[in-house]
Each structure stands twice: as C-alpha cells, then as structure tokens.
Amino acid sequence: MQKYEKLEKIGEGTYGTVFKAKNRETHEIVALKRVRLDDDDEGVPSSALREICLLKELKHKNIVRLHDVLHSDKKLTLVFEYCDQDLKKYFDSCNGDLDPETVKSFMYQLLKGLAFCHSRNVLHRDLKPQNLLINRNGELKLADFGLAPAFCIPVRGFFFRLYIIKALCQMSFQLLESQVVTLWYRPPDVLFGAKLYSTSIDMWSAGCIFAELANAGRPLFPGNDVDDQLKRIFRLLGTPTEEQWQTMTKLPDYKPYPMYPATTSLVNVVPKLSSTGRDLLQNLLKCNPVQRISAEEALQHPYFADFCPP
Numbered sequence: 238m239q240k241y242e243k244l245e246k247i248g249e250g251t252y253g254t255v256f257k258a259k260n261r262e263t264h265e266i267v268a269l270k271r272v273r274l275d276d277d278d279e280g281v282p283s284s285a286l287r288e289i290c291l292l293k294e295l296k297h298k299n300i301v302r303l304h305d306v307l308h309s310d311k312k313l314t315l316v317f318e319y320c321d322q323d324l325k326k327y328f329d330s331c332n333g334d335l336d337p338e339t340v341k342s343f344m345y346q347l348l349k350g351l352a353f354c355h356s357r358n359v360l361h362r363d364l365k366p367q368n369l370l371i372n373r374n375g376e377l378k379l380a381d382f383g384l385a386p387a388f389c390i391p392v393r394g395f396f397f398r399l400y401i402i403k404a405l406c407q408m409s410f411q412l413l414e415s416q417v418v419t420l421w422y423r424p425p426d427v428l429f430g431a432k433l434y435s436t437s438i439d440m441w442s443a444g445c446i447f448a449e450l451a452n453a454g455r456p457l458f459p460g461n462d463v464d465d466q467l468k469r470i471f472r473l474l475g476t477p478t479e480e481q482w483q484t485m486t487k488l489p490d491y492k493p494y495p496m497y498p499a500t501t502s503l504v505n506v507v508p509k510l511s512s513t514g515r516d517l518l519q520n521l522l523k524c525n526p527v528q529r530i531s532a533e534e535a536l537q538h539p540y541f542a543d544f545c546p547p
C-alpha cells in the first residue's frame with residue numbers, strides 16, 4: 238500500500254469506499270477500492286484470489302481496467318484505472334440537457350462493454366449510472382464488476398466456483414449493509430424472485446439507462462419498493478399476459494397485478510428520442526427475459542446506422 242498515496246474519497250455506496258490515489262513512483266492516478274473481509278474468516282482463499290485476478294483479463298476500452306489486486310491482513314485492495322466522474326454526477330452537471338449524439342455515443346459504448354462481457358459469460362448484474370464512469374474524452378466504462386454476490390465467470394471446477402462465490406458474498410455483505418440497494422434498474426423477472434440470472438438482466442438495466450440518458454438524467458422507473466417498482470413497469474409496458482410470458486406465474490415471488498394496458502407509444506416517455514431509438518428501447522424493455530434483445534443484436538439496430546464509432 239506504500240506504493241500509493243491516498244488522495245480524496247471519490248465514492249461510497251454501491252462500490253464500497255473508493256479513493257482517488259497516486260502511484261508514488263509513476264505519479265499515475267488510480268482509483269483504490271478497499272474490501273475488508275470478515276474477522277472470523279481466514280482471509281481470501283488463494284483460489285478466489287486467482288479468480289478475481291481473472292477479472293484483470295477483462296480488458297476492453299469500455300470496461301474500467303483492474304490494474305492490480307493487493308492482498309494483506311485480511312484486506313483486499315483493488316487498484317482500478319481512474320475516471321473523472323460517474324454518469325450520475327455527469328447528469329447533475331448537464332442541467333437537463335444532453336444532446337442526442339452524446340446519448341447515442343454513451344449507449345453504444347455501454348452496449349460494446351456489455352457485448353464483450355457477455356461473450357465471456359460475465360454478467361454485471363448491477364448496472365446503474367453510478368457504475369458507469371465517464372472520462373474527459375467522453376469514453377464510458379463499466380465499473381464494479383464481480384463485486385455483486387453472484388457473478389458468472391468460466392471456472393475450472395465446482396470447488397473453484399464455491400470459493401469465488403463465498404469470497405464475493407463476503408465482500409458484498411459490507412456493501413449491502415451500508416446502503417439501500419436501488420431497484421430502479423432491476424428487471425421484472427428478478428423482482429419476481431428469479432434466481433437464474435442470464436445476460437438479459439443487464440439488457441433491462443441498459444434499457445432503463447437508455448431512457449434516463451434520453452431524458453438527461455430523469456430515471457424511468459424510480460420505484461420505492463418491489464411492489465411499486467413492478468407497478469411502474471407494468472403501467473408503462475402493460476402487465477404481461479400468460480401468452481406473452483408463460484413462465485412468469487411460476488417465479489418464486491410471483492403475485493398477480495392488475496392488467497394494465499401498454500402505453501401505445503413511448504413518444505411521451507422519451508420525447509427527445511428518435512423513432513429508431515424508441516424501437517431499440519422497446520426491445521430492451523421486454524418483460525419476458527427471453528424476448529429481450531442481446532447486446533450484440535442491439536449494436537446492429539438501425540438506431541446506430543448513422544453512428545461512426547471514434
């Protein structure tokens with residue numbers, strides 16, 4: 238840890254405590270995330286450490302780079318690339334005005350990062366504006382991978398999988414105790430208690446973030462609890478019928494909701510979004526997870542036809 242000089246705290250909450258720090262030798266600015274493990278635990282199993290290190294191999298320009306994992310005295314410090322701000326702070330600074338090109342560019346980069354992770358069976362599971370970092374070149378990067386209780390990485394065997402899930406659960410306990418976990422970006426299948434996650438969980442969150450970008454920071458479904466969250470979703474998209482989503486009623490926490498009709502057009506919901514943008518949004522916000530568009534498919538959507546990646 239002597240290697241880094243801690244500067245100011247840059248975040249607390251979902252991602253635990255994150256500090257801005259400077260490498261004393263190279264003067265490189267980094268983000269340090271401290272993870273404290275339970276006192277009664279012997280520390281991080283070495284196999285888990287190896288698996289966390291696999292995250293270091295998740296190298297993509299739209300994923301915040303994990304430079305290093307430092308392990309000492311039951312403490313784990315993750316050393317990340319530094320970015321100037323998160324999307325939440327960016328929204329606060331844009332005063333309700335975000336131009337359509339920036340919306341498209343951020344959405345494209347979010348989908349690029351997701352397509353890369355999903356192709357390697359890595360799910361994010363907790364996408365939200367605070368977990369999307371923006372640097373001064375307008376690059377967007379996904380942050381906070383692997384710190385959610387369950388994540389899916391290709392592992393070599395059953396025992397390895399158990400170790401990593403155990404270690405990561407311990408890490409995320411600290412996060413969950415200290416703050417309220419937002420439901421705003423959670424898909425209806427997860428709100429109804431689905432336990433088997435797939436890449437579709439991130440695609441719903443991407444849809445909610447897309448609408449929020451289009452409305453310059455106004456969240457689409459700001460629910461107060463699970464019931465309110467589901468009502469907000471069904472009031473806009475229509476309560477799914479048995480025909481549209483056959484397995485919905487089999488989910489562990491399923492309960493019936495009034496049969497709200499779908500809002501015919503999203504034009505009043507995202508007034509500044511083009512018609513192709515609204516079509517993409519509609520395909521991301523499918524209540525039935527199997528009908529949700531994938532990140533790869535979304536990148537091929539006509540909404541991006543006129544977009545030139547830098």
Ligand code: Z3R
Pocket residue numbers: 247248252255268270301317318319320321322323324326370380381
């Ligand atoms: C890695 C993991 C989480 C975070 C990282 C890097 N950087 C973060 S959070 C951050 C947050 C801000 S600036 C950098 S903020 O000032 O906009 N909250």
